[in-house]
Amino acid sequence: MVDLEKIKEKFLAALLVLTKEAEVLNLKSEYVGKNGVVSEILKSLKDMNADERKAFGPKANELKDFIQDQSTMRLASIEVLEINKKLAEDRIDVSLTEQIQVKTIKHGGFHPRTLIQQEIEDIFLSMGFDVLDGPHIEDEFHNFEALNIPSDHPARDMQDTFWFHDPHDTEAKDKIGKKRLLRSHTSTIQVRGMLGRKPPFRFIAPGIVFRSERTDASHEMVFTQLEGMMIGKDISVANLIYFMKTILKEIFKKDVEVRLRPGYFPFVEPGFELDIRCLICEGKGCSVCKQIGWVELLPCGMVHPNVLKAGGIDPEVFNGFAFGLGLDRLVMMKYGIDDIRHLQSGDLRFNSQFKLF
Numbered sequence: 001m002v003d004l005e006k007i008k009e010k011f012l013a014a015l016l017v018l019t020k021e022a023e024v025l026n027l028k029s030e031y032v033g034k035n036g037v038v039s040e041i042l043k044s045l046k047d048m049n050a051d052e053r054k055a056f057g058p059k060a061n062e063l064k065d066f067i068q069d070q071s072t073m074r075l076a077s078i079e080v081l082e083i084n085k086k087l088a089e090d091r092i093d094v095s096l097t098e099q100i101q102v103k104t105i106k107h108g109g110f111h112p113r114t115l116i117q118q119e120i121e122d123i124f125l126s127m128g129f130d131v132l133d134g135p136h137i138e139d140e141f142h143n144f145e146a147l148n149i150p151s152d153h154p155a156r157d158m159q160d161t162f163w164f165h166d167p168h169d170t171e172a173k174d175k176i177g178k179k180r181l182l183r184s185h186t187s188t189i190q191v192r193g194m195l196g197r198k199p200p201f202r203f204i205a206p207g208i209v210f211r212s213e214r215t216d217a218s219h220e221m222v223f224t225q226l227e228g229m230m231i232g233k234d235i236s237v238a239n240l241i242y243f244m245k246t247i248l249k250e251i252f253k254k255d256v257e258v259r260l261r262p263g264y265f266p267f268v269e270p271g272f273e274l275d276i277r278c279l280i281c282e283g284k285g286c287s288v289c290k291q292i293g294w295v296e297l298l299p300c301g302m303v304h305p306n307v308l309k310a311g312g313i314d315p316e317v318f319n320g321f322a323f324g325l326g327l328d329r330l331v332m333m334k335y336g337i338d339d340i341r342h343l344q345s346g347d348l349r350f351n352s353q354f355k356l357f
């Protein structure tokens with residue numbers, strides 16, 4: 001005689017671990033399907049004698065019902081489980097907007113150069129300077145002539161200018177009769193600023209400039225300068241040095257070692273190069289300071305009388321100073337960046353190291 005209890009136990013043990021509808025249906029048919037274990041037992045009833053059938057028949061039928069009921073219940077509970085799982089997955093909890101945003105929205109940040117530029121603009125604004133802007137595409141007048149650099153002046157070669165025409169082709173002029181170039185320095189805004197103003201005045205003008213240069217750790221073809229100009233009466237070199245030192249102190253939040261060397265720029269007289277001790281190598285020598293330990297950061301000087309005249313200002317009455325801060329070098333010194341080319345790389349691994357909004 002087959003042991004119906006054993007069959008029942010075996011069925012239950014198998015049923016309870018099933019989690020899929022199809023698995024339950026398969027198991028059910030293994031027992032009560034056409035050729036299922038229990039179905040076969042029921043089929044065999046006819047071969048039994050009357051007593052046996054009486055004793056065994058109802059139990060086998062009970063087992064069949066039991067298996068069918070258990071299967072139906074298991075199917076129902078699997079359905080509930082599936083519905084709950086779906087609900088949990090599809091759930092949109094409107095109170096969780098913050099978490100959802102963190103997952104999907106990446107926050108941008110300011111480029112280190114922008115951070116420094118904003119900081120410097122604030123420092124100058126607090127000292128009464130205006131902040132001016134100017135065009136990137138310039139003419140010879142603003143980039144050279146008004147700055148005391150006539151066309152035959154050798155200083156034109158100091159800056160490897162990008163011309164829109166061959167610079168030696170004297171006939172090459174555009175519709176309004178000017179030869180065009182990409183400004184090679186922000187000093188172009190000296191003239192633009194003077195022409196619209198009456199002294200005394202002071203302004204700065206940050207912006208990108210372009211030079212056809214070979215690039216290395218400290219040179220780029222497109223880089224950023226911050227021009228400054230202060231015009232009034234009886235302004236001295238001492239005023240110039242005071243402003244420059246104050247600004248550097250504000251930016252680096254500490255006294256930085258500076259040195260002043262004579263420097264030649266046709267638009268200032270006297271002209272200086274203000275260098276700071278390299279903060280990357282602390283003066284020991286590295287690729288940024290070209291092993292000198294000092295970095296040229298701030299060319300400056302007293303505005304040349306010819307430049308004042310070009311700006312409509314009487315040099316007999318007024319004077320002043322101008323400077324052209326190398327903004328990228330300053331960024332490098334401030335953040336310890338050892339190659340200027342990182343600044344233009346567009347590499348988010350570099351950019352994202354700096355302060356967010």
Ligand code: PHE
Pocket residue numbers: 184185186187265268271299300301322323324325
């Ligand atoms: N325009 C000069 C340059 O780019 C820098 C400079 C500006 C020098 C103002 C003196 C005064 O090299």
